[in-house]
Amino acid sequence: MTIREVAKHAGVSVATVSAVINDNKYVSDELKHKVLQAIKELNYRPNRWAKSLATGKGYTIAYIVPDITNPIFSRITKGIQGVANEKNYSVILCSTNFDSPTRRRYVDWILEMRVDGVVFTGRHGRESLTEITRLQDAAIPVVTALAPSDVTDMDRVLLDDRESSRLAVRFLKESQCQRIAFVGVRQSTTSKERYRGYSDEIADYCPEQVAYGEDFTWDDGYQAAQQLTKNGALFDGVFAASDIMALGVIACLKEHGRDVPEDVQIMGFDNTYAQWSGQGFASMSIPAFEIGVKAAQMLFDRISEIEIPGMQELFMASLAVPRVRPSLNPNLNLNLKE
Amino acid sequence: MTIREVAKHAGVSVATVSAVINDNKYVSDELKHKVLQAIKELNYRPNRWAKSLATGKGYTIAYIVPDITNPIFSRITKGIQGVANEKNYSVILCSTNFDSPTRRRYVDWILEMRVDGVVFTGRHGRESLTEITRLQDAAIPVVTALAPSDVTDMDRVLLDDRESSRLAVRFLKESQCQRIAFVGVRQSTTSKERYRGYSDEIADYCPEQVAYGEDFTWDDGYQAAQQLTKNGALFDGVFAASDIMALGVIACLKEHGRDVPEDVQIMGFDNTYAQWSGQGFASMSIPAFEIGVKAAQMLFDRISEIEIPGMQELFMASLAVPRVRPSLNPNLNLNLKE
DNA sequence: CTGTTAGCGCTTTCAT
DNA sequence: ATGAAAGCGCTAACAG
Numbered sequence A, B: 001m002t003i004r005e006v007a008k009h010a011g012v013s014v015a016t017v018s019a020v021i022n023d024n025k026y027v028s029d030e031l032k033h034k035v036l037q038a039i040k041e042l043n044y045r046p047n048r049w050a051k052s053l054a055t056g057k058g059y060t061i062a063y064i065v066p067d068i069t070n071p072i073f074s075r076i077t078k079g080i081q082g083v084a085n086e087k088n089y090s091v092i093l094c095s096t097n098f099d100s101p102t103r104r105r106y107v108d109w110i111l112e113m114r115v116d117g118v119v120f121t122g123r124h125g126r127e128s129l130t131e132i133t134r135l136q137d138a139a140i141p142v143v144t145a146l147a148p149s150d151v152t153d154m155d156r157v158l159l160d161d162r163e164s165s166r167l168a169v170r171f172l173k174e175s176q177c178q179r180i181a182f183v184g185v186r187q188s189t190t191s192k193e194r195y196r197g198y199s200d201e202i203a204d205y206c207p208e209q210v211a212y213g214e215d216f217t218w219d220d221g222y223q224a225a226q227q228l229t230k231n232g233a234l235f236d237g238v239f240a241a242s243d244i245m246a247l248g249v250i251a252c253l254k255e256h257g258r259d260v261p262e263d264v265q266i267m268g269f270d271n272t273y274a275q276w277s278g279q280g281f282a283s284m285s286i287p288a289f290e291i292g293v294k295a296a297q298m299l300f301d302r303i304s305e306i307e308i309p310g311m312q313e314l315f316m317a318s319l320a321v322p323r324v325r326p327s328l329n330p331n332l333n334l335n336l337k338e
Numbered sequence C: 001c002t003g004t005t006a007g008c009g010c011t012t013t014c015a016t
Numbered sequence D: 001a002t003g004a005a006a007g008c009g010c011t012a013a014c015a016g
Helices: A003-010 A014-022 A029-042 A048-055 A071-086 A100-112 A126-137 A161-174 A189-202 A218-230 A243-255 A288-304 A332-336 B003-010 B014-022 B029-042 B048-055 B071-086 B100-112 B126-137 B161-174 B189-202 B218-230 B243-255 B288-304 B332-336
Strands: A060-065 A090-095 A117-120 A142-145 A155-159 A180-185 A210-213 A237-240 A265-267 A283-285 A312-315 A318-320 B060-065 B090-095 B117-120 B142-145 B155-159 B180-185 B210-213 B237-240 B265-267 B283-285 B312-315 B318-320
Touching: A003 A014, A003 A029, A014 A029, A048 B048, A060 A071, A060 A100, A060 A288, A071 A090, A071 A288, A071 B090, A090 A100, A090 B071, A090 B090, A100 A126, A117 A126, A117 A288, A126 A142, A142 A288, A155 A288, A161 A180, A161 A189, A161 A237, A161 A265, A161 A283, A161 A318, A180 A189, A180 A218, A180 A243, A189 A210, A210 A218, A218 A237, A218 A243, A237 A243, A243 A265, A288 A312, B003 B014, B003 B029, B014 B029, B060 B071, B060 B100, B060 B288, B071 B090, B071 B288, B090 B100, B100 B126, B117 B126, B117 B288, B126 B142, B142 B288, B155 B288, B161 B180, B161 B189, B161 B237, B161 B265, B161 B283, B161 B318, B180 B189, B180 B218, B180 B243, B189 B210, B210 B218, B218 B237, B218 B243, B237 B243, B243 B265, B288 B312
Parallel strands: A060 A090, A060 A117, A117 A142, A142 A155, A155 A312, A180 A210, A180 A237, A237 A265, B060 B090, B060 B117, B117 B142, B142 B155, B155 B312, B180 B210, B180 B237, B237 B265
Antiparallel strands: A283 A318, B283 B318
């Protein structure tokens, strides 16, 4: 079903059909009606490929993300989708599973597909940088979301992990914790930032007590707590770099006969589990959806014009206190709304 | 950068360039080398639009899903991506937020983009059916994943909710529960199936005790448990239609002074939270990743040929027992691996 | 106002 | 073994 057939069926020229489809030229009501009629009857749909080829506009953006399964990232995705769809763009999802070759192949595709722009989430680092550069060399706008990096002249939206962590620790302090420990991930930039916030806030309050795992997992949280306990550390509060780690910590502490939150209070980060686990620990809620929205907006700004170099947007995580009883404090979980 | 420029640069014809790019015609080593050289030097990438227009192949599939934020769905997505990428297809993500107009607009797009095939997840129902039909009318293959429906001549992969639920309840029975209650969602087909499994299994074991919420949420679980308690129901086991509901149930029971799992054992479904919550309840793990893989494979089978009508694949959920201590039973969480 | 027509970048006969 | 040329379906001058 082509535009030509529609034209024939309606007894007009292809140009007229095109004009009514795109609504960008004056067409008499009569012809317009005929054309619309023909389109209905033939169940015609313009071919996007041809259109893109002719116009040079593809109306697609891509989202490169390490793991779509991560709730934070899937919420970002949702945010991106929302604004893209509003502008009649589609988004191609590129979940790389933290694998460089996969990431590279995606970038190849993106280049071939003449995608209009890319949102990028991922560990910062040399390899990511390479891909981003390839994109930019091809004049494809890129904005990074939650991808801390030293490259400063890049459009990006990030989370103020350090400052957010200070809020977290402050809450622990206000909850009467005297000695607060930190549980993080050794090689993670993100964890490092969260540690710095912890460190800032704890400076002249109590001695630092930290333990690390290799990854943001339950097991690593568990083991870090084990370590803490083994070292005979004294603490009545723990700030963990993620909720899932916090849960590992809690499990370990309970095995050691320490009650949560009676004996020791826990603070997580992410608010992916805290609110619902029933373990009564607080967490820092990441405005992931909003981050996705903002990233997409920046991308479209960049696509449509604008030569401003290095736009940047900084988000803060917000405190999410554990809900006690749903009926008693219905307002507590505002952060979970999307 | 077009194929013509490459040809000029290499001193050959466009046909030759095309031939070496697609590796589908004999080209002398010498020319081949020249062409490759030129491609490198000019940093040339074939234009997908033009290629698709010329060949009629788009190498994209779409995944229509109600909410990418749902862990089960995002795992399905991951499965689909995996097999699609292997075949050099990209996948366009269409997260509809359970909104019909949005879904409709996505289908419009899909139609225009001449997508090769669609995987569909969603509530079954008239509206979904309409969209699926629109797709099929345009000769676009569709396979549904986790979208129970009465239409039998459709390619689909589903979960045997009923049988899986029997396994769940059986586990509760084997754990010495004498009286098992069910907590579900009133209008949900899925919940209905899970109830049937419960009912089957409980038939000549103990009286049925059921309570419903309106949705798969913590609050609805909490309230259903409330209801159960208020009715003075006697139970030492609860099978909840989802983990998040199970957590609501647990919270409620604890408020009523009943210990979990000492006084009453809980069984969830999904295994999205059970394993990690530290609340010591079991759950049924949905092989979501595998479901995605299978759905994509079926789709590609259908795309590439095959007139078999109504292929169908049935998956079972598997029991995931709560981990006690990571060090003690390292094999327990096999189900969580992806 | 409407129609003709020359591309957009690539593939693919069909000659050579 | 290689090249010339005719489309793929649509848009956008340009004529009329």
